[in-house]
Amino acid sequence: MPGQRPTAEPAEQAAQGATEGTAGGAAGGVSDGAGERPVGLTRDAGFQIGVSRTLPHPPAAVWSLLTSAEGAALWLGPGARLTERVGARITTADGSDGELRSHHAGSRIRLSWRPAGRSGSTTVQVTVTPGGSGTVLRFHQERLADPEERARQREHWRAVMDAVAAELAAR
Numbered sequence: 647m648p649g650q651r652p653t654a655e656p657a658e659q660a661a662q663g664a665t666e667g668t669a670g671g672a673a674g675g676v677s678d679g680a681g682e683r684p685v686g687l688t689r690d691a692g693f694q695i696g697v698s699r700t701l702p703h704p705p706a707a708v709w710s711l712l713t714s715a716e717g718a719a720l721w722l723g724p725g726a727r728l729t730e731r732v733g734a735r736i737t738t739a740d741g742s743d744g745e746l747r748s749h750h751a752g753s754r755i756r757l758s759w760r761p762a763g764r765s766g767s768t769t770v771q772v773t774v775t776p777g778g779s780g781t782v783l784r785f786h787q788e789r790l791a792d793p794e795e796r797a798r799q800r801e802h803w804r805a806v807m808d809a810v811a812a813e814l815a816a817r
Contacts, residue, residue, distance in 0.1 A: 693796040694788035697803040
């Protein structure tokens with residue numbers, strides 16, 4: 647997020663070009679002058695998680711998948727339909743819902759997102775950027791409640807990344 651530079655955990659970097667961003671650094675927490683903050687905790691956006699991977703596909707192909715009905719179902723859930731209209735509501739078959747906050751065709755989508763059963767919204771951003779011989783795909787989620795939700799969402803986004811990579815490979 648603005649003013650924050652995610653750092654990559656070395657194990658994630660090494661695994662198939664993947665990196666995982668955290669709010670401010672090494673495992674064990676971040677000093678904020680008043681003590682240690684847990685990994686992934688920001689000053690103003692709660693806990694966050696970021697997962698990225700370099701995919702061996704052109705940016706247009708990655709973007710096309712992510713914004714299709716089939717692709718939106720992979721990262722938001724079955725029934726999700728994306729539009730370019732800022733302010734548009736997005737809902738899924740399981741009752742998750744959100745609102746499109748920004749849309750930059752070909753590169754970035756940002757939305758408020760409330761998974762089914764969760765009382766408050768989170769913020770999800772997906773970015774697609776050229777990188778090396780392919781595309782860097784990043785999922786970032788903030789306003790998570792606690793370290794447990796952060797850990798669950800880390801696994802969720804890793805699984806989403808695997809599903810996107812598999813779908814692209816099958817095309």
